[in-house]
Amino acid sequence: MKRVTFIDSERTNRVLDFSEKLTNAATVDLAWSLYSNSLAQLGAKSAVYGFFPKTVGRSIASEVVAMSSHPEEFNTLYLDQGYIDHDPFAQYALTEDQRPISWQDPRAGKYRTEKSEFFQNSLRDFGMDYGVTIPVRDASNWKLGGTGVCFEASNDKEGDEIVARATPFVESAAMLFHSRVQEGDMMRQFFPLSVREKECLLWVAAGLTNKEIAFKLSLSDKTVELHIKNAAKRLNARNRAHAVSRALIYGVISP
Numbered sequence: 152m153k154r155v156t157f158i159d160s161e162r163t164n165r166v167l168d169f170s171e172k173l174t175n176a177a178t179v180d181l182a183w184s185l186y187s188n189s190l191a192q193l194g195a196k197s198a199v200y201g202f203f204p205k206t207v208g209r210s211i212a213s214e215v216v217a218m219s220s221h222p223e224e225f226n227t228l229y230l231d232q233g234y235i236d237h238d239p240f241a242q243y244a245l246t247e248d249q250r251p252i253s254w255q256d257p258r259a260g261k262y263r264t265e266k267s268e269f270f271q272n273s274l275r276d277f278g279m280d281y282g283v284t285i286p287v288r289d290a291s292n293w294k295l296g297g298t299g300v301c302f303e304a305s306n307d308k309e310g311d312e313i314v315a316r317a318t319p320f321v322e323s324a325a326m327l328f329h330s331r332v333q334e335g336d337m338m339r340q341f342f343p344l345s346v347r348e349k350e351c352l353l354w355v356a357a358g359l360t361n362k363e364i365a366f367k368l369s370l371s372d373k374t375v376e377l378h379i380k381n382a383a384k385r386l387n388a389r390n391r392a393h394a395v396s397r398a399l400i401y402g403v404i405s406p
Contacts, residue, residue, distance in 0.1 A: 166323045173331050179340045183218050186328040193317050195300050196279070197221045200328065202296030204400050210236045213387070216341055221301070225277045234273060237266040240284035244297035251322050253314050254282045255307060281310030285322050287329040293400045294333070298325040338402045348382040349404050351375055356395045356406060
């Protein structure tokens with residue numbers, strides 16, 4: 152009984168220390184470094200964190216904003232080539248279930264696609280068989296996300312034990328990290344729009360045409376069009392309406 156109390160106390164102190172450092176992190180990169188390092192101290196091999204709108208449009212790959220310490224070759228497959236769309240644990244993060252899920256959990260079968268085997272094979276190829284995914288939410292409930300943390304193990308029994316032991320801290324750290332990077336100052340770092348780009352998007356949100364915005368801001372039509380195009384590119388948006396939607400969801404602009 153005393154041993155359990157000691158472990159809980161140690162974990163609590165670790166979480167409190169991480170929380171304090173995270174609160175003082177002024178940049179997204181510093182926050183990610185603190186998060187990655189805290190996981191590494193727990194024995195994690197690598198991790199990925201991502202968030203996306205609650206209503207995913209084309210695919211998770213086209214919508215997700217992600218940070219990863221997984222091998223670059225894996226990131227290329229996972230994020231650039233769309234394997235994330237066939238990751239059953241990423242699909243699980245889209246549901247209302249917010250419980251952590253081990254990468255060996257049979258519940259994942261429910262969220263497999265016809266191409267999930269390619270994703271599972273890539274995990275094995277990169278020695279990433281064991282890990283845990285933590286779904287995360289923001290207060291507005293407009294965005295969903297999750298973090299996947301990989302651990303090294305030589306067999307299923309060892310993998311299950313490592314993941315079970317690490318999950319309580321990983322869950323706490325993931326929620327703290329997600330909460331911090333979803334704050335306005337951090338979101339603006341993910342999407343570094345200029346003042347003019349924000350102004351143009353706000354007027355688009357109000358229903359004005361480019362010509363009307365140009366008159367309001369004393370700019371040329373072409374300049375307004377360029378600002379909106381640049382904003383859409385930074386926001387990974389398909390068009391002006393999508394750019395406004397993403398900017399509002401991510402708190403980059405406020406009506």
